[in-house]
Amino acid sequence: METLNIKGMMKNKHLSKSIQEQGLYEFKRQLKYKCEFYGIEFVEADKWYPSSKICSRCGHKKTKLSLSERNYICEKCGLVIDRDFNASINLSRYSA
Ligand SMILES: [Zn+2]
Structure with missing residues (x-):
């Protein structure tokens, strides 16, 4: 999984609306849960x-x-x- 610079992206008016609509935090929570369930290592890449x-x-x-x-x-x-x-x-x- 890649951590994105959400705060920075929110400053871009073309991106902020679509980011808000995506529910990224919920997605991450679910992905983490699925990884644990299946014994898959959850790796988060540095946002830079x-x-x-x-x-x-x-x-x-x-x-x-x-x-x-x-x-x-x-x-x-x-x-x-x-x-x-x-x-x-x-x-x-x-x-x-
Ligand atoms: Zn090349």
Whole structure:
């Protein structure tokens, strides 16, 4: 699981409404419960871990990635991948 900088995101008027609607705290509570139930380790990534900015193929880290960029395009190895999918691969390898 990735901890997001919710307070920071709430300052963005385009994001704040959709964040409020998502019930993230309840989601986290339920996910934690399910993990305990099934004996799965619950790992929470540091909120400053740049999951979206790291290339899941070569490890290159972008200095800037704007929200409008829906695809991650790596300028080092040429990988083109959906940004959320790229972030999820990075998070799957994250260890606390
Ligand atoms: Zn790359």
